[in-house]
Amino acid sequence: MRHGVRLAVDPGKARIGVAASDPDGMLATPVETIRCGDGDLQRIAELVLEYRAREVIVGYPASLSGTEGPAAREIRAFATGLARKLAPVPVRLVDERLTTVTAEEQLRSSAGHGKRGARGGRERRSVVDQAAATVLLQNALDTESRTGHPPGEAVGEGA
Template sequence: MRRGVRLGVDAGSVRIGVARSDPGGILASPLETVRNGKGDIDRIVALAAENEAVEVIVGLPTSLSGREGPAAGEARRFAARIARRLPPGFVRLFDERLTTVTAESGLRERGVHGQARRKVVDQAAAAVLLQAALDAERLTGRPPGEIVRGDT
């Protein structure tokens, strides 16, 4: 298993949640919410540098049956835009089914409601995504998801 900080990115149409792992790749924590649009890729690349990340995991939204729809296509294009700015093999796509639902539920259970929840739900979803990827890597001994090439 590779050691080093990993970033998890949950891209939505308005906001992009970003999470980071500890250097051992054991635990994911919410990091930041980035506004989707101008400058978003710049900020994600900067966060990767600031955190000395060794990998960026981008959520791939699929249906419960595993099919990819329009949102998955958007996620693939978004991940490719990030990959163009980082070293080859640095960006991976990982199945993010139910991450936002899981994050919303966890925040509700902790008593975070309304405006406060909207401010952090994207970060929490990114943390759920990243934690699932870290756990999958620990279980299989293989890097999670699929490598994104910047030329797609």
Template sequence: MTLERGVRLGLDPGDARIGVAGSDPGGILATPVETVRRGPGDLDRLLALVREAEAAVVYVGLPRSMSGREGPSAGKVRAFASDLADRVRPVEVRLFDERLSTVTAEGQLRDQGRKGKKRRAVVDMAAAVVILQGALDRERQSDARAGEPVPVRATDD
């Protein structure tokens, strides 16, 4: 099986901001897109980004402990991903293990000399890039979508 071409988006949802990254249509390289403020209108903005990019799939970073367990923050992300899947359907939303993505992103930004507020302003986007690049690499290794699919809730229409 060969995966169809198409832009993939990666999200790093936090309590205050959602980092967004995107890929090329071939699914090779993840790059930063923007940071969306959490709160009213955040799902509308993400839907607009999905449509603008004509995204084939959205990967949402799922926080797990180093042992693989899921804590309260994973529950919040699962609820967010479910709401997002309902909003962006028929585009597929998948959860992807994001262990250490923020730590990796922080280290990369520090290595680039970004400090303080400048680093905090882009760390969510950088973490989204790390999440998406991991998913893209996994796709290429397995020739299948990475992560765990998020089911769309049944509707009355």
């Protein structure tokens, strides 16, 4: 297992969930939610510096058929722009299928057997975005630990 913090970003239409690993690459934890639009890549770059991240994982919406649909093309373009901004820090696309579903299920079960709890809609979506990034990163860390290879596909300069 490679040493060093990894960041994961799970981009959506309106928000980007962010998670970070510990330096040993064992455990993923939520960091924050970033609004999509002006300044989002800059904020990710600031987090890379703040956490001294060795790599950034981007959630990639792979299709079950293996073809690259419109959403996947958008995420690939986002990851390519991010790779340009972060160079020489590597950016990798990692399959994110079901991360949001898994995150919502985990949040529901931790809130008391499916009860919504006191969180409002916007705050809850922000938490779900961070939880999805955390699930994405934990899956990537576990894959690397199991296989001995970095997960997913490198994009941009380092590809």
